[in-house]
Amino acid sequence: MNGVASHKILGRTQLSVALLAGTMLSAPLMAQDVAPPTVPAPTVPAPAPEAAPTATTIQSITVTGNQRLEAQTILSYLRLRVGQTYDRATLDQALKDLAATELFKDFQITDNNGALQIQVTENPVINRVILEGNKRLKEDKIRPEIKLAPRQIFTRSKVRADVARIIELYKRQGRFAATVEPKMVSLDQNRVDVVFEINEGPKSKVRQINIIGNEKFSDGDLKDEMATKETGLLTILSSNTSYDPDRLAYDQQKLRLFYLTNGYADFRVISAVAELTSNKQDFIITYVVEEGERYKFGNVDVKSELRDFQPEMLKRLLPMKSGDWYDAKLVEDTVESLSETAGLFGYAFADINPEFRRNPDDRTMDITFNVAESPRTYVERIDVNGNTLTHDKVVRREFRLNEGDAFNSFGVKRTENRINSLGYFQENLEIERKEGSTPDRIILETNVEEKPTGELSLSAGFSSIENFLLQASIRQRNFRGLGQQLQASVNYSSYSKSIELGFTEPYLFDRNISVGGSVYRRDLNSFNFIDNDRRTTFEQVTTGFQINAGVPLTEFLSFFGRYSLNYDDVTLDRSIYFFGDQCDPLVAGRYLCDAIGKRTTSLVGFTLAYDDRDNRIRPTRGQSASISQDFAGLGGSVKYVRTRLAGSKHFNLGSRFILNLSAEGGYIHPFGSAPTPTSDKVRLTDRFFLGEPQMRGFDIRGVGPRVIRFAAIYDPLNPVIDTSNDNRGQIDDALGGRAYYQGRVELDIPLGTGAKELGLRPSIFLDVGSVFSVKRPTLTTLADFRDPADGLTKFLCRNATTGVTQFATNTPDASGAPTGQFTTCAAGFSALAPFEERFFGDTWMPRVAIGAGVNWNSPFGPFRIDFAYALRKEEGDDTKRFSFNVGTQF
Numbered sequence: 001m002n003g004v005a006s007h008k009i010l011g012r013t014q015l016s017v018a019l020l021a022g023t024m025l026s027a028p029l030m031a032q033d034v035a036p037p038t039v040p041a042p043t044v045p046a047p048a049p050e051a052a053p054t055a056t057t058i059q060s061i062t063v064t065g066n067q068r069l070e071a072q073t074i075l076s077y078l079r080l081r082v083g084q085t086y087d088r089a090t091l092d093q094a095l096k097d098l099a100a101t102e103l104f105k106d107f108q109i110t111d112n113n114g115a116l117q118i119q120v121t122e123n124p125v126i127n128r129v130i131l132e133g134n135k136r137l138k139e140d141k142i143r144p145e146i147k148l149a150p151r152q153i154f155t156r157s158k159v160r161a162d163v164a165r166i167i168e169l170y171k172r173q174g175r176f177a178a179t180v181e182p183k184m185v186s187l188d189q190n191r192v193d194v195v196f197e198i199n200e201g202p203k204s205k206v207r208q209i210n211i212i213g214n215e216k217f218s219d220g221d222l223k224d225e226m227a228t229k230e231t232g233l234l235t236i237l238s239s240n241t242s243y244d245p246d247r248l249a250y251d252q253q254k255l256r257l258f259y260l261t262n263g264y265a266d267f268r269v270i271s272a273v274a275e276l277t278s279n280k281q282d283f284i285i286t287y288v289v290e291e292g293e294r295y296k297f298g299n300v301d302v303k304s305e306l307r308d309f310q311p312e313m314l315k316r317l318l319p320m321k322s323g324d325w326y327d328a329k330l331v332e333d334t335v336e337s338l339s340e341t342a343g344l345f346g347y348a349f350a351d352i353n354p355e356f357r358r359n360p361d362d363r364t365m366d367i368t369f370n371v372a373e374s375p376r377t378y379v380e381r382i383d384v385n386g387n388t389l390t391h392d393k394v395v396r397r398e399f400r401l402n403e404g405d406a407f408n409s410f411g412v413k414r415t416e417n418r419i420n421s422l423g424y425f426q427e428n429l430e431i432e433r434k435e436g437s438t439p440d441r442i443i444l445e446t447n448v449e450e451k452p453t454g455e456l457s458l459s460a461g462f463s464s465i466e467n468f469l470l471q472a473s474i475r476q477r478n479f480r481g482l483g484q485q486l487q488a489s490v491n492y493s494s495y496s497k498s499i500e501l502g503f504t505e506p507y508l509f510d511r512n513i514s515v516g517g518s519v520y521r522r523d524l525n526s527f528n529f530i531d532n533d534r535r536t537t538f539e540q541v542t543t544g545f546q547i548n549a550g551v552p553l554t555e556f557l558s559f560f561g562r563y564s565l566n567y568d569d570v571t572l573d574r575s576i577y578f579f580g581d582q583c584d585p586l587v588a589g590r591y592l593c594d595a596i597g598k599r600t601t602s603l604v605g606f607t608l609a610y611d612d613r614d615n616r617i618r619p620t621r622g623q624s625a626s627i628s629q630d631f632a633g634l635g636g637s638v639k640y641v642r643t644r645l646a647g648s649k650h651f652n653l654g655s656r657f658i659l660n661l662s663a664e665g666g667y668i669h670p671f672g673s674a675p676t677p678t679s680d681k682v683r684l685t686d687r688f689f690l691g692e693p694q695m696r697g698f699d700i701r702g703v704g705p706r707v708i709r710f711a712a713i714y715d716p717l718n719p720v721i722d723t724s725n726d727n728r729g730q731i732d733d734a735l736g737g738r739a740y741y742q743g744r745v746e747l748d749i750p751l752g753t754g755a756k757e758l759g760l761r762p763s764i765f766l767d768v769g770s771v772f773s774v775k776r777p778t779l780t781t782l783a784d785f786r787d788p789a790d791g792l793t794k795f796l797c798r799n800a801t802t803g804v805t806q807f808a809t810n811t812p813d814a815s816g817a818p819t820g821q822f823t824t825c826a827a828g829f830s831a832l833a834p835f836e837e838r839f840f841g842d843t844w845m846p847r848v849a850i851g852a853g854v855n856w857n858s859p860f861g862p863f864r865i866d867f868a869y870a871l872r873k874e875e876g877d878d879t880k881r882f883s884f885n886v887g888t889q890f
Contacts, residue, residue, distance in 0.1 A: 343409025
C-alpha cells in the first residue's frame with residue numbers, strides 16, 4: 001500500500017442528554033445504578049507525510065461483534081464490496097450508513113492495507129417498557145400510542161418520538177406541565193428495561209380571558225358565547241375551564257357567528273393568543289377583535305332558473321325583510337330551507353348561492369338568492385350496507401321512495417325517522433345522497449350499524465311501591481332479523497305477580513299489516529295503609545288473552561283493532577272481612593263487598609292513531625294523537641263502553657333541550673244494572689284510577705274519590721271522631737271514577753357525553769289531573785253503633801260463625817259495678833269499635849304537582865327516581881314527595 005500504515009476509522013453512538021436534546025429530558029437515558037458503556041479512545045494514525053491518500057482496492061471485509069445480526073445482513077446496509085476501490089470518503093459514507101440503521105450502539109471500521117474490519121456493538125433488545133407515575137392517563141390509553149415494545153431493537157429516535165407522543169397526550173388532557181423522563185436499566189444478554197418516569201403535573205386551567213377591541217358588547221356577553229370558561233367558583237364543576245387548542249379555534253368561530261348574527265358583517269378576530277404562565281399551571285387567553293359597522297338587510301331578492309320555482313312567490317316566503325338587522329344565521333337557514341323546498345320538487349342537488357353586496361354608505365347588505373338550473377333527480381339505486389342480521393327487506397320497506405321514483409327530500413327525511421324508530425340501529429341514522437351514473441340520477445345509501453335487539457333480564461330490586469321484587473324476561477325486538485317481536489316475562493313481588501307471552505308480526509305476508517297476540521295471567525293485590533303498614537284489601541286474579549291487528553291508512557294515520565277475553569276473580573280475605581259466609585260491609589265497606597265475585601269480560605276495541613314524531617322510541621319533535629274505544633258485552637258478564645283520547649307534542653328547543661306537552665282523558669259508560677241498588681254500575685275493578693306513577697307527587701291511587709274510615713274516641717254518651725293526622729289514614733280506600741283527565745309538561749335536560757353514555761336522562765315536570773264521577777257509596781256512621789233500646793253508642797259484637805250481630809254490654813269494674821263503657825261481648829263474639837266513614841275527592845277540580853326526576857338505564861333494569869311536590873290537592877288525596885322504581889313494569 002505504498003508504505004501507507006493501516007488506518008482505524010471510528011464511528012460511535014452514545015445515549016446521553018446531548019443526543020436526546022429537544023425531548024424535554026432532564027436526566028440521561030441511563031439508570032443511576034448502571035455505569036455507561038466504556039468506549040475505547042480513538043487511535044487514528046497520522047497519514048504518511050511523503051504521499052497524499054490514494055484510492056486502494058478492498059481485499060477483504062470481515063464483521064466482528066455481531067450477535068443477533070448476520071454478517072451478510074450488516075454488509076447489505078453498506079456500499080463496500082471486495083474488489084472495488086475506496087478512499088477516505090468511501091469509508092466515511094459507510095459509517096453514515098451504519099449510523100442510519102440505528103441498530104448499533106458503537107461501530108468502527110479498521111483498514112489494514114485493504115483488509116477492512118467492521119467492528120459493531122449492537123443496540124440492546126427491549127425486555128420491558130414500564131410506565132411510572134401515570135394516574136390520570138391509564139396505560140391502556142398510552143401504550144397504543146408509543147412505538148417501543150418488548151422484543152424490539154432499542155433506538156434513540158423511537159425514545160424521542162415516544163416521549164413527545166406521551167407529552168402530547170397529556171396536553172390533550174390539559175396538562176401542559178407534564179414531563180417525561182426516560183431511563184434505561186441494562187440487563188444481561190444485551191437486554192434493557194426502558195422506564196418512562198411521568199410527572200403528570202396539575203391540569204392547566206384558563207385563569208383569564210382578555211378581549212381587546214370590543215365596544216358594542218361587553219366582555220361578559222362575549223365570554224358567555226364561548227365554550228371555554230374562566231376558572232372560578234361558578235365554574236368549579238365545569239370541564240371547560242381547561243385549555244384546549246381546538247376549543248380556542250371553536251371559540252373564534254363562536255365569536256364570529258355571534259357578531260354576524262347581530263349584524264356586524266365586517267367582524268374579524270385579528271389574533272388569539274394563549275400564554276402559559278411561568279409555572280405551567282394556567283393559561284391567559286387574549287383575543288384582539290375588530291367589530292366593524294352594523295348592517296341591516298337591504299334589497300332581498302330571489303332569482304331562480306328552475307321552472308318550478310317562481311321567484312316572486314319564494315320572495316314572499318323569505319323570513320328576512322328590508323330594514324331588519326343583518327343576521328348571517330338567518331341567511332344560512334334560508335339557504336337550507338330553499339334546498340329542502342327544492343328537494344320536494346325533485347331537485348336533489350339544487351345549487352343555491354346567496355350573493356352579497358355591501359353598501360358601506362348606508363350600511364346595508366343586499367342579498368340575492370340565486371337558484372341555479374339543475375336537472376330533476378330520480379332515484380337510481382337504494383343501497384343498504386352494514387346489516388349483518390337484519391334482512392334487507394326490513395330496512396327497505398321503511399323507505400318512502402322506491403328506485404325509479406322522483407327524488408323527494410321529505411320522503412328521505414321520513415324514511416330516516418321510520419328507520420330510527422325501529423330501534424335496531426345506531427341513533428340519528430342519516431341516509432347519504434350520492435351522485436348517480438348521470439346528473440339526473442341519485443343513489444341513496446344507508447349505512448347502518450346494528451345494535452343488540454335481544455334483551456335477557458334476570459334481576460332483583462326494591463321498589464317503594466312493590467317492595468322486594470324479582471323479574472325475569474326475555475325479549476327479541478328483531479326476531480330472526482325479520483322485525484318480529486317475541487317476548488316472555490315473569491314478575492314476582494310481595495303484592496303482584498304476572499306471567500305473559502307475546503308475539504307480533506309487523507308485516508304479515510310482506511304486506512303492511514301487523515298482527516299479534518299475547519296470553520297472560522296477572523295477580524294484583526289492592527291495598528291501603530294503616531299508619532305505615534300496608535294492608536291488602538281485595539285480590540284480583542286476571543287470566544286471558546288478546547289478539548290485535550293494525551293497518552296504516554295514510555303515512556301518519558293508522559287503525560288498530562283488538563279483541564280480548566278476560567276471566568277475573570276478585571276476592572277478600574275471609575278471615576278479616578267475612579262473618580259467616582257473607583262479606584261484612586261494616587268491616588270491608590259496602591263498596592268492597594260489591595266488587596267481589598267472578599266475571600268474564602269479552603272486549604272488542606279499536607284505536608285510531610296519528611303519529612308524525614321523528615322517533616317513536618325517543619322523540620325530539622312532532623306530535624301524536626289517538627282515540628280508542630273498547631266495547632265490553634259481546635258475550636261475558638260485563639257491559640260497558642270505554643273511550644279514551646290522548647295527544648302529545650314534542651318541541652326541540654335547541655342544545656338538546658326537549659319539551660313534551662301531553663294530555664289524555666277517558667270515560668266509561670255502563671250498560672245494564674248495578675250489582676246492588678246502592679252501588680255504581682261500573683265495578684270497582686273497571687274504573688279509572690290516578691296516582692303514582694302516572695301522576696307524580698301523589699301516592700299510588702292517591703287521587704280521586706275515596707272513603708276514609710275514622711276511629712271514634714269512645715264515650716257512649718258523647719263519642720268523638722278522631723280526625724288527627726296520626727290516625728286519619730287508618731283505612732283509606734280509593735274508589736276510582738268513571739272519568740279522568742291528565743296533562744303533563746316535561747322538559748328533558750341534556751347532560752354531558754359521559755352521563756349520556758350511562759343512560760342518565762334528567763327532567764323537570766308539571767303534572768295536572770283528576771279522576772271523578774262515581775255514585776256516592778252508602779257509608780257507615782256512628783248511628784250504626786247506637787243501640788235503639790237506650791240510644792247509647794256501643795261496641796258492635798259479631799259472631800264469626802253465624803254472622804249474628806248484637807250490641808256489647810256494660811263493662812263492670814273490679815268490684816262488679818258498671819263502668820258505663822259498653823264493650824263486653826258474649827262468648828264466641830268479637831267486638832268492633834265505633835267508627836265513621838267519610839267520602840272525599842269526587843270532583844273534577846285539578847290536582848297539580850311539580851318536580852324533577854331522572855331516568856337511568858341501569859345494569860339491573862330501568863330505574864326512575866322522582867321528587868315531586870303537590871301544589872294543589874283536594875281533601876282526602878294521598879300525597880307523596882319521593883318515589884323510585886326499579887325493573888320492568890307489566
